[in-house]
Amino acid sequence: MATCTPLNCKHDDCIHLATIDVAKGICHLTKKTVLIDTPICPKFAPLKKCGNCKNFQKDKTDSNLGVCAAEKHLPWTYPDLIAQSCAMYQAG
Amino acid sequence: MPKKLAQILEEKGLSLNQEYGKRASNEVTDREIKRSPTPRGQNLKDLYLSTLSSTTVDFTYWYTRKWNELDGEVMVVRRATALKHAFSNLTPVIYPGELLVMAKERYYRGSFPMPWLSEGYFLAKTSDLYKAALDSGGASADEVSHFGSGGGNVTKSVGNVVSIAGKFGIRNTEISALSQLANEWVGRSVDDLGHKYERMVPEYPLKEQLMRSVICMFDSGYTLPQGREVSNYYFPLQYGIGGLIKMARERRGEVAGESGGDGLIGMDRLYYYEAAGLVLEGIQAWIRNYAKEAWRLAGCEKEPAQKREYEEIAECLEWISENPPRTFREAMQLTYAVHLAVINEDCISGYSIGRLGQILYPYYEQDLEAGRITREKVLELLECYRVKFTCIDSFASAGVVGGVLSGNTFNNLIIGGLNKKGESAANELEILILEASMNCVTSQPTISVLYDEKLPEGFLLKATECTKTGTGYPAWMNNRVGMEYLIKQFSQEGMTLEEARALAIGGCLETTPGCWHELTLNGRKYWIPGGCAQTAGSGVHFISNPKVLECVLFNGYDHRAKAQVFKPHNKNLETFEEVVEVWRDYYAQAVAVVNKCANIEHDIWRKHNMAVFNSVLKPDCLIKGQHVGNLGYRYNGTFIVESCGTANFINSLAAMKKVLYDDKKFTIEDLQKAVLDNFGFKTAEEVGSYSLAAQEKRSEKDDYDELYSALLMAPKYGNDDPYADDILKDYEEWFCDMATKYLSLYGLNLSASQISVSSHGPLGAVTLASPDGRLAGTTYADASMSAYPGTDRNGPYALFNSATCWNHSDSQNSQMNLKIHPSAIMGAEGVRKLLDLTRAYMRRGGFHIQYNIVDSQVLKLAQAKPEDYRDLLIRVAGFTQYWVEISKPIQDEVIARTEYEATA
Numbered sequence: 001m002a003t004c005t006p007l008n009c010k011h012d013d014c015i016h017l018a019t020i021d022v023a024k025g026i027c028h029l030t031k032k033t034v035l036i037d038t039p040i041c042p043k044f045a046p047l048k049k050c051g052n053c054k055n056f057q058k059d060k061t062d063s064n065l066g067v068c069a070a071e072k073h074l075p076w077t078y079p080d081l082i083a084q085s086c087a088m089y090q091a092g
Numbered sequence: 093m094p095k096k097l098a099q100i101l102e103e104k105g106l107s108l109n110q111e112y113g114k115r116a117s118n119e120v121t122d123r124e125i126k127r128s129p130t131p132r133g134q135n136l137k138d139l140y141l142s143t144l145s146s147t148t149v150d151f152t153y154w155y156t157r158k159w160n161e162l163d164g165e166v167m168v169v170r171r172a173t174a175l176k177h178a179f180s181n182l183t184p185v186i187y188p189g190e191l192l193v194m195a196k197e198r199y200y201r202g203s204f205p206m207p208w209l210s211e212g213y214f215l216a217k218t219s220d221l222y223k224a225a226l227d228s229g230g231a232s233a234d235e236v237s238h239f240g241s242g243g244g245n246v247t248k249s250v251g252n253v254v255s256i257a258g259k260f261g262i263r264n265t266e267i268s269a270l271s272q273l274a275n276e277w278v279g280r281s282v283d284d285l286g287h288k289y290e291r292m293v294p295e296y297p298l299k300e301q302l303m304r305s306v307i308c309m310f311d312s313g314y315t316l317p318q319g320r321e322v323s324n325y326y327f328p329l330q331y332g333i334g335g336l337i338k339m340a341r342e343r344r345g346e347v348a349g350e351s352g353g354d355g356l357i358g359m360d361r362l363y364y365y366e367a368a369g370l371v372l373e374g375i376q377a378w379i380r381n382y383a384k385e386a387w388r389l390a391g392c393e394k395e396p397a398q399k400r401e402y403e404e405i406a407e408c409l410e411w412i413s414e415n416p417p418r419t420f421r422e423a424m425q426l427t428y429a430v431h432l433a434v435i436n437e438d439c440i441s442g443y444s445i446g447r448l449g450q451i452l453y454p455y456y457e458q459d460l461e462a463g464r465i466t467r468e469k470v471l472e473l474l475e476c477y478r479v480k481f482t483c484i485d486s487f488a489s490a491g492v493v494g495g496v497l498s499g500n501t502f503n504n505l506i507i508g509g510l511n512k513k514g515e516s517a518a519n520e521l522e523i524l525i526l527e528a529s530m531n532c533v534t535s536q537p538t539i540s541v542l543y544d545e546k547l548p549e550g551f552l553l554k555a556t557e558c559t560k561t562g563t564g565y566p567a568w569m570n571n572r573v574g575m576e577y578l579i580k581q582f583s584q585e586g587m588t589l590e591e592a593r594a595l596a597i598g599g600c601l602e603t604t605p606g607c608w609h610e611l612t613l614n615g616r617k618y619w620i621p622g623g624c625a626q627t628a629g630s631g632v633h634f635i636s637n638p639k640v641l642e643c644v645l646f647n648g649y650d651h652r653a654k655a656q657v658f659k660p661h662n663k664n665l666e667t668f669e670e671v672v673e674v675w676r677d678y679y680a681q682a683v684a685v686v687n688k689c690a691n692i693e694h695d696i697w698r699k700h701n702m703a704v705f706n707s708v709l710k711p712d713c714l715i716k717g718q719h720v721g722n723l724g725y726r727y728n729g730t731f732i733v734e735s736c737g738t739a740n741f742i743n744s745l746a747a748m749k750k751v752l753y754d755d756k757k758f759t760i761e762d763l764q765k766a767v768l769d770n771f772g773f774k775t776a777e778e779v780g781s782y783s784l785a786a787q788e789k790r791s792e793k794d795d796y797d798e799l800y801s802a803l804l805m806a807p808k809y810g811n812d813d814p815y816a817d818d819i820l821k822d823y824e825e826w827f828c829d830m831a832t833k834y835l836s837l838y839g840l841n842l843s844a845s846q847i848s849v850s851s852h853g854p855l856g857a858v859t860l861a862s863p864d865g866r867l868a869g870t871t872y873a874d875a876s877m878s879a880y881p882g883t884d885r886n887g888p889y890a891l892f893n894s895a896t897c898w899n900h901s902d903s904q905n906s907q908m909n910l911k912i913h914p915s916a917i918m919g920a921e922g923v924r925k926l927l928d929l930t931r932a933y934m935r936r937g938g939f940h941i942q943y944n945i946v947d948s949q950v951l952k953l954a955q956a957k958p959e960d961y962r963d964l965l966i967r968v969a970g971f972t973q974y975w976v977e978i979s980k981p982i983q984d985e986v987i988a989r990t991e992y993e994a995t996a
Contacts, residue, residue, distance in 0.1 A: 012263075016392075018185050020200045021144040022246070022253045022261040028389060031188055037252055064268035075157050078269040081150060082183045082198070085381055 012036045015047045046091075051079025054090040094789040097773065097867070100797070101804070112887055113916065113993035121914045121947040123562035124922075129532035133475030135189050137482075137532060139200060141962055144253075145244045145485050146199040147260040149269050151436065152207065154178040156273055159208070168360075168719060172367035172704045175437055176374030184378075184385040186405065188398060191421070192476045193405055194382055194429050195483060196436055201244060203260065203487040206439050207274045208701060210283035210314045213257070214274035221256070221267050224249035243962060243976035260487065282701050283314040286693035293692070295685040301657045305650040306858040307643070308686050309634035309736070309851045313693020317701070319442035319502070320599030320629025321730075323434065324622030324709045325427045325451055326609040333376050334414035336708065340369035347717055361717030364707070364724075368714070371704045375433045376413050383409035420455040420465055424473060427451070428480060431503075434706050441486045442502035442599025442629060445537055446606070449507055449522035451620045454613045456521045467524060474528035481536035500971040501536065502599045507555065509542030509571050510593040512608045512619045516544070518551040526558045529565065535965060535972050539566035540597050542574070543934050556927040559943055560917060564967025567942035570934045571595070574603045576901035581843050585727050594621040600970025601847045601905045601940055602628035605727040607711055624711040624726040628904065630694065631731035631842055632686045632834075636855040637741035638862045638872060640682065644674045645764055645863075652858055665760050668753040672745070676826060683733050683834060690731075691837040697721075698837075729840030732904055733831040736851050739809050739873035739880045742823060743864030746816040747806035751799070758799050766796040767861045776869030782856065782981035783988040784881065787867045804865040810879030812890035817897040824898035844903040846876035847970055853981035871985040874968065875907035877938070881988035888992060892933045900939040907970060908933070911944040911989040942967050944986065951975070951987045 011017045011034050017025040024035050029043055050056050055070040056079065068077045070088035083089045129137060158177035162170040183198040196202050207214065214221070246253060246261030253261045262270065278284065290296060302308045327336055344365035351358035386406035393399040408422050417423040427448070435443050459465040484501045507525060511517040529539055541547075541555045555566050575592040582605055594606030607624040610617050643650060644665070648658035658681060661674045698721025706720065707713040713724035751757050766772075774790050776782045807815040831844040852872035861868045864880065873880040877895040884891045888910065900906045910929075917926050926943070933941050944967045954961035954975050964975040966986055975983070 018187050019198055020139065020142075020187075021146040021202075022199070022263055023144060023251070026187060028188070028392065062268050064265050065272065073161070075160075076272060077157075078153070078266065078272075080263065080265045081153060081269075084183055085181045085377075 009040050009044060009046070010036050011038065011040060013044075013047055013049065014040060015045045016043065048083045048086065048089050048091075049079060050077045050081040050083055052092045053083060053086075054092045055088060056092065094774075094791055096785070097787045098785040100789070112885070112991070120949045120953065122950065123914050123945055124918055125530065125557070125561040127531045127561075129475045130472045132189055132191070132472060133479065133532045136187075136476060136479040137534060139187065140479055140482055140534070141244075143199075143201045143244055143483075144246050144261050145201050145203070145259055146246075147203050147205065147256065147262050147487055148197055148199065149204060149262075149266050149273055151178045151182060151197060151204045152273050153269060154181045156208070156276055160276070166363045167700060168363050168367040168702055168704065169370070171702065172370040175704060176370045176377075179371075179374035179433070179436070180377040180381070182378055182381070184382040186382070186385055186389060186402070190476065191401070191405070191473060192425055192428055192480050193386070193409070194379075194432055195480075196432055196485070201483045201485050203485040205270070205273075205487050207277040208281055209317070209439050211274040211277040211281050212283060214270060215278070217256075218271050218274070221254055221270070224254045224264075243974045245977055260485075281314065282317070282693065282697050283311075285700065286311075286313050286689075286696045289696065290689040290692045293685065293688045295681075296689070298658070298681065299685045299689050301655055302682055302686065305639070305653045305655060305657050306855060307636050307639045307657065307682060308632070309636075309855060311693060312630045312633055312690040313697045316439055316441050317630065317694065317697045318438045318627050318703055318706065319440040320602040320604075321442070321625060321627045322444045322446040322596040322598050322604055322606060322623025323431060324446070324624060324711065325430055326611065326620060326622050327709055327714065328416075328426055328430050329423060329451070330416060330609070330611055332412070332414055332416040333372055333379070335416065337369050337372045337376070339714070340365045340372065340708075343714075343717060344369065357718060357722050360722060364713070364717050364719050364722075367704050367719070368708045371437070372708065375429070375705065378433070379409050379413040379429055383413060417455065420452060420459045420470065421473060423452050423455040424477060428477070430709065432484075434709070435484065435486070437705050438701065438703060439486065441500070442504070442602070444502070444504035444506065444596060444598050444623070445481075446596045446623055447506045447509065447517070447621050449519060449525050450511075450517055451622070453519050453521050454611055454616065454618045454620075458614060458616070470521070470524055471528050471531070474525055475532035478528060478532050478534045478537065482534040484536065500973050502971055503537040504597050504599065505537040505539050506596045507539060507541055507566065508544065508547050508551070509595065510544055510546065512590060512593060514546075514593060516546045516548060516551075518547050523551065523554055526554050526566075529563070530558050530561050533561065533563050533963070533965060535974060538564075538600070538972050541566045541568050542571040542595070543568050543930065544571040552927055553923055556923050556930065560923055560926060560945055562914070562945035563965045564942055564944060564972040567601075567940060567967075567970070568930050568934065569597060569601070569603075570900070570937070570939045573901045573937060573939045577603050577904060578605055580901065581729060581904075582727050584840070585729055587727070596621065596623060598623070598625075598628045600849065601907055602732075602845065603904050604628040604730060607726060609711075622711075626720060626725050626728050626730045626838075628730040629732065629734075629845070631690055631836060632683050632733040634734050634736045634848075634851040634855065635679065635682055635686070636736050636859065637679075638737040638744060638866070639855065639859045640678050641675055641741060641744055641862065642767070642860055643678055644671060645760075645767060648678070651768060651860060668745075668749045671748060676830075680830060683830070687733075687834045687836075687842070695837050723838060728838045729836070729843075731836035731838075731840070731842045732845035733834065733842050734845040734847070735827065735876065736848050736855050737859075737872040738820075738823075738846060738876040739878060740862055740864055740866050742809045742816060742820045743806075743880060743883065744862045745819050745823075746808065747803040747863045747865070749819070750806040750815070751802045755802075757802055762799055763863060766799050767863070769796065770861045770868045771796045771800045773861075773867050776857070776867065781984050782853070782869065782871045783984035784867060784870050785988060786984075787870065800865060803863055806864075808864070808880070808883040810884035810891045810894050811886045812893040817894045820894070821897045824902070828902035845905055846903055847905055847907045848872070848874050848876065849970055850968055850979070850982050853979060853985065857981060871981045874985060874989070875909050875970075877906050877908040878910075878989070881985070888929060889932065892936050892938060895933075896936040896938050900937055903939075906939045908938060908941045909944065909967065909989065910941065911946065911948070911986075911991050913947055913991050913993045914945055916993050917945065942970070944989070948987055948991050951983070955983055955987070
């Protein structure tokens, strides 16, 4: 997955979604159940994920892996990892 | 046209009549009691029923990342730091309408893999998982929402969701991370390290063969190393998480550099207290992250009532993240958070809640007195509690989750029993727990009554009414038999009569020690029970009694696996006694080697993956300053030898004794030939049913019919017939004694355990036909004291007499399932009849009984159209599970169970 943009973001990239399971969630704004893999709405607000962090470096061969440059030893990570509690997160 | 077995037997004047009593009406009879939850409870339950079992690698990743950074650190501190990091980074998700919050992961029914225990499955499936991730990505959004049958199980990959083991769904974008994580644990997991060292056991080739032949169901140490034990919530309730952190830091200072006179592990106390403080900090951060999320939602929420609810959730979480709870709601939320924390730190199934009604009673009583709560609000909270526990999933190995556990997590809530002084412990809160369980019918928590003659009649009738709803709970356990077992097994560790009264049930049916603590709330003192023992469901798992007998018949050889399992005995089996002697020898060989290997696996576990948070909760770790692996718990002699297939085994011995050795109608060679040929029948797999009645002959030939009839007509267990029951008695006396001859890694003797969970399905699937007339591949009788379907012909009391021909307190447990047609227990009189039935079994010395109250026709309809029966619950063996999430062999077995249309 490339870094989330308005063109490819999903509902589970949005802070307003309470994910129920791997297919769907409840939107806190509308209180409706939405399928994750359907188009997002104008009220989309990005959830902090490794994939949208400035410190994230994409893997050259696998778009679902990357490296965290916030740490000196450059641990691997993955773009979909939620970083809401990560002290080193910087919006990309 | 080849005939079905049922037809053949009818023609011979025999019947696989699986009904006892008057014939039930042909009309489908539904369960009588149907109640509804509150609107909130219904909404949350509906949400669960539409939720898919979902997994993510977030916790897995954070744990592994921190673990890798701490190479060289003292192991318990390394583990605690990794846990702290993972807990602190869990994503909090709160759903509208919830009152109780928090979850294992960021899904409503979420879980995560623990490759540090075992990574082999993911590595083996890597290419399949990658392929599924790539193939399915193009499906439309609509397709994503329609998965196959199986309730919440993700049975196949669709859209951007990949199915793992036909149960868990994971987003395809996480497959690369899953693979990376699995690879990082190669050679370092408990499984890998355990395997490296268990191969040094000289008899290891036998163990390997036992696993390949599925004579032993699964390995203990890396699949479910904890669980089948009872929680202890006392310390967080009494001191609060902040108080416990402070305690850990103070004790750390007191013991630093001091051996305390113990030259072996005295110095470990420093590392234990450091680790305790770290993991508590992680859990505190996790709760506080949920509080922050609740405040955030309150800030965004426009609807005033929902806004206020989020604020109350935030206030509750903030308080309990530091302090002892003040109210019933705070106490309930804290115990739920604690429970989740334990089952997140290890792969655990069967972590029992224990006696919740007695533990939370102080808060309930004082809240009512102060007007802070009403009974209606308590009922609503208890419904929320039920749904939250039902949401708990366990990500263990596929063969364990599907094959043994049927996806269940066995969170057992115990009611009844005695208090510290030996009086009835039942209380009003337990009545409300029963009411909520009838209103909001879900699979968890399951409920068990510790039946005692001192319990009030009204309480027992209410519990029976709940059983009558048909959900299978509460199950009924004999308190005095359980206490007697505890005193026998645990006197060597200081068990007293007073402490034996604190007993509870770990997992579905593991009798386990408890202890008493004095809780102080607003100056008033209450003695509350809690667990203080190790897992009571680890050691030697599910040795298949009928399969070992099969090996005896064929000189140690397994024809299905085409392998020599045991060394050939080379005996002619000329007498019944010789058969029994060889069987016992083979069985003991199996137990001996599996025990040695399990000891090594558990030893690796306690050195590399020890319980840290559970070692804070369970007495006496905080006092001793030692974690579970260093005998920190009060009671450690809990490991077991577990059997499966008892009824089929006993019936087989009885049939052989009668037909081959007493009547001498046929020879052992005749039997061997017939078994290999499945008595001329097709296999269960060919027929597509695992139920005996559905089996079909291969052809019109009747080569084995006479032998087969003789075997079927031989005396069977469950009919109060000493011919079969004496064999059972003899076996039980040997089995219960044999188990105690083996020592666990903790240097304490094992004891016998006799439950099947769902293992009777997969173990039956790999067993040839057995001498009792069971056909190849069909499921064994469930439990241990249940009769084989259709063979108990003399009513329930005859069954009870058979079952209680031996002393149940010699074993950790025994297990009995009865299926009763709803028409047999209609109305208030029906409740009374059901209680009388239960009481009769308890008074004869039976340890456990549980009921399915259901018309078999309903089950057949549910099998044909599962989509119409999403919320149908039935009792398997020690647990209640959604019908649609149970495997077909077990479904067939439950349908086949004798249905009692009369209770006398």
